Amino acid sequence: MKRTPFTFFASLFAALLLPALFLISGCEAEQPRTDAEMIDGDGIHIEGTWARPASEGRMSAAYFLITNFEEEPDTLLSVESDVARLVEIHESFEREEGMMGMREIPQLQIPAQSTVRLEQGGLHIMLIQVTRTLADGDTFELTLNFAGHGEKTIEIPVRL
Ligand SMILES: [Cu+2]
Numbered sequence: 001m002k003r004t005p006f007t008f009f010a011s012l013f014a015a016l017l018l019p020a021l022f023l024i025s026g027c028e029a030e031q032p033r034t035d036a037e038m039i040d041g042d043g044i045h046i047e048g049t050w051a052r053p054a055s056e057g058r059m060s061a062a063y064f065l066i067t068n069f070e071e072e073p074d075t076l077l078s079v080e081s082d083v084a085r086l087v088e089i090h091e092s093f094e095r096e097e098g099m100m101g102m103r104e105i106p107q108l109q110i111p112a113q114s115t116v117r118l119e120q121g122g123l124h125i126m127l128i129q130v131t132r133t134l135a136d137g138d139t140f141e142l143t144l145n146f147a148g149h150g151e152k153t154i155e156i157p158v159r160l
Contacts, residue, residue: 043070044110044149049156051140056133060084062125062142062156063118068110074148076108083140084127091123102126110146134158 045067054060068074079087088104095101100121108123110116118124125142134140138158145151 044068044074044146044152046144046152046154049154051127051134051156051158053136053138053158053160054127054130054134056131057129060127060130060134060158061090061120062127063120064154064156065115065117066110067115068112070148071112072148073112074110074146076110076144077147078107078145079125080143080145081127081140083130083132083134085129085131086126087142088126088128089123090126092121107147136160 047065047067049062049064051062052060066076076089079089081087089106089108090102091105092100092102102124104126108116116123136159139155140158141153142156143151143153
């Protein structure tokens with residue numbers, strides 16, 4: 001059978017245009033996936049978690065980095081754990097005598113597309129009256145309650 005111009009263009013279409021169409025639709029398919037991740041709350045990332053060791057009944061502090069990849073700010077409203085009687089968000093400040101003090105803050109703003117550091121001498125999660133001894137190498141869970149992203153439970157390793 002002799003090739004007509006029609007079959008030539010039809011095979012050209014199949015060879016070039018169809019893969020191109022798949023490529024285009026493939027790119028489009030990735031866009032909603034990114035949006036879905038943000039709706040699911042993956043726009044907030046926690047890393048670098050650790051907490052100081054403490055004997056039962058004493059205080060410990062937990063530290064980590066919170067990164068908000070979203071275009072909207074979020075707020076850490078509260079933190080819960082069954083490893084302490086009371087869990088508070090604290091900030092450190094310099095007293096008049098040059099000594100460092102710390103105090104509770106009601107909530108913690110996480111600005112859009114930025115990282116907030118909880119670290120020694122700065123912001124931290126205060127664990128008051130730990131219900132069991134937290135030794136180097138132990139782990140426990142903290143549940144962070146965000147205004148926008150809801151609850152996030154993270155694992156905290158205890159280390160010196
Ligand atoms: Cu504190």
